Amino acid sequence: MRRALRDNGLSIGFGLLFLAALVGQAFAGQAAYNDRQLADAGASISLAQYVTSSDFAVDVAENWQSEYLQFFLYVFATVWLVQRGSPESKLVEETGTESDKKQKVGRHATANSPEWARAGGWRTTVFSRSLGAVMGLLFGLSWLAQSIAGRAAYNAERLAQLQDPLTWLGYAGSADFWNRTLQNWQSEFLAMGSIVVISIYLRQRGSPESKPVGEPHDTTETSG
Template identity: 65%
Template sequence: MRWLKENALALAFLVMFLLAVGGQAVAGLLQFNDTQLAEGGEPISFFRYVASSSFAVDVAENWQSEYLQFFLFIMLTVWLVQKGSPESKRPGREGAESDEEQQIGRHAEAGSPAWARVGGLRLWLFSNSLGLVMGGVFVLSWLAQSVAGQAAYNSERLGDLRDPVSWWSYVTSAEFWNRSLQNWQSELLAVLSMVALSIYLRQRGSPESKPVGAPHSATGVEG
């Protein structure tokens, strides 16, 4: 029970994620089969659908936009600040900060991770590991979207008796960028809303909000 309590936030989002992916798969299958029947085709099974390029591209295009959002937010908040937002560092603390502030090298504490105590490449990798992983997942998701999207796009073209296109032609097409940008703009708007609205609005008890009584100008303060 203690383990569940200490990991409740991650577990809650994991359960919601699995339910959402399962729901998307079921709804997508129903929509796909409805289109198949309307066009005189045969419906397909659930397992064939979730292994299809049609399902893969829908999942990958959402994943890459989400990880782009977090990658940009993680990296930009190193150097950029927003006065009054709990999502920002305090003005004047822009940058990677000193070794003492980051508790690395000789400033490491008893409970600090082992790689925080060393220097060289290992320290650099650990110091930038969150951004590297988020950026890496974005790139991989983008590539997965492009490959699955090309396959789905060519399937539609072949159904219309048109020639398939190459990967390069697909990733430079309006089809690909329309799918990508419609997700990017919504993610960037969500981050902008969180950064700006948290200056003036509060949610009692949430670490994403300032304390209810904190001044609007308070920056980098969590409730």
């Protein structure tokens, strides 16, 4: 058990942080929702009612989709774009999908390589792009969930104001939807760009996201 916890500490740690933050968001969101209800002479709702509401769903989904977009773009961008001196970038001269030998696929695979890396043909092609494909799929699904939940929450407000509800396409093109979407996207793009550039000049000893403390600033693709 102790070894399993050590070997999987990063995923377990972030999994627990995720659950704690989600629970905290549920309680804080319920309190904020009930405050608005009281201000509008509406009825308060229970925690169970809140976490199954469109208000909670859209808040969660809009954050998830921006995070998956971040990883989806980062996975693909780092194939072709490089940043000299950043540990977040591969070597400048290795731009592109790289050779089969470098990627250890087909006849260059080792005995310990995943089966689909050794198989060749369509299975290796699919496996070679599976990370980006899954990140893209998760982004698409969470963005769809945001649009569905956001439409329900937005239409509830419109009905309360005696306005006609919007169709899904109408909401997907609305200012409310794109305001929610773009305010998350810009923060993700800023965060990605910041870590790429700042990690050229600053260090964090022992972190694979940083170069070794004594490495020159222009050293690229070196973990600490």
